[in-house]
Amino acid sequence: MKLRTNRASPFARKVRIAAREAGLGGRIEEIETPVSPVAANDELARENPLVKIPALVTGAGEVLYDSAVICEYLDTLHEGVKLFPAAGPRRFAALRLQALADGILDAAVLCRYETFARPQPLRWAEWIEGQQRKIFGGLAALETGVDGWSGEFGIGQIGAACVLGYLDFRFPDWDWRTGRPRLVQWYETAARRPSVRDTAPS
Ligand SMILES: N[C@@H](CCC(=O)N[C@@H](CS)C(=O)NCC(=O)O)C(=O)O
Incomplete structure (x- = not known):
C-alpha cells in the first residue's frame, strides 16, 4: 500500500499512527507529498480529486480518502485490538x-x-x-x-x-x-x- 502523506500534516498523522497501532506500518510505503490549497498538483489530483492528503492506494490499486475512511479500512486488515469499536x-x-x-x-x-x-x-x-x-x-x-x-x-x-x-x-x-x-x-x-x-x- 502507498500512503500520500507529509510529516507536517495532522490528518496524515492520524493514518500513520493508526497504521502503527494496527501493526501495519511495514506494509505501507509513505510517500512525502507537499500540498497547498492554492497550488495545483496533477499527480495527487488523479488519486484524490480534492487534492488533499492523506490518500491511500490499497494493494488492489483502489484509492481511499479521507483520514477517517483510510483508518477504518486499515482497521479491517488486522486481528488486534480494533481502533473502531464494532457497534x-x-x-x-x-x-x-x-x-x-x-x-x-x-x-x-x-x-x-x-x-x-x-x-x-x-x-x-x-x-x-x-x-x-x-x-x-x-x-x-x-x-x-x-x-x-x-x-x-x-x-x-x-x-x-x-x-x-x-x-x-x-x-x-x-x-x-x-x-x-x-x-x-x-x-x-x-x-x-x-x-x-x-x-x-x-
Ligand atoms: N478531511 C480530510 C482533511 C485533509 C486535509 O485537510 N489535509 C490537508 C493537509 S493537513 C491538505 O491536504 N490540504 C491541502 C488543501 O487544502 O488543498 C481528512 O480527514 O483527511
Whole structure:
C-alpha cells in the first residue's frame, strides 16, 4: 500500500499512527507529498480529486480518502485490538470523538493557511478568531471527556493526540495546556507511545 502523506500534516498523522497501532506500518510505503490549497498538483489530483492528503492506494490499486475512511479500512486488515469499536454506544462515542478532533484540526489547518499562505493584505482577523473559538471550544470538550477514556487508545484518542501535537507544532503560543490539567496528563502518557513518537510533526 502507498500512503500520500507529509510529516507536517495532522490528518496524515492520524493514518500513520493508526497504521502503527494496527501493526501495519511495514506494509505501507509513505510517500512525502507537499500540498497547498492554492497550488495545483496533477499527480495527487488523479488519486484524490480534492487534492488533499492523506490518500491511500490499497494493494488492489483502489484509492481511499479521507483520514477517517483510510483508518477504518486499515482497521479491517488486522486481528488486534480494533481502533473502531464494532457497534453500539462505544462505536458512536469513538466516532464522535474522531469528529471532534477532525473538526478542531480543520479549524487549526485553516488558521495555518490564513496566517501562512494568505497574503497579509487579504487576512481577516475576525475569521481567525471564529476558527479559534471552535478550537478552544473543542479543547474544552476534550478536557471534559478525557477522564472517560479509561486507558483506551482508539481512533478518537489518535485524533486527540494529533490535535495536541499539531497545536504544539504550529501554534505553541496559544498555550493549549493552561487550564486543561487532565488533558495535559493524558497527553504526557500518549506522547510516549511508539506510534505517536515515531510520527511527530516536522
Ligand atoms: N478531511 C480530510 C482533511 C485533509 C486535509 O485537510 N489535509 C490537508 C493537509 S493537513 C491538505 O491536504 N490540504 C491541502 C488543501 O487544502 O488543498 C481528512 O480527514 O483527511
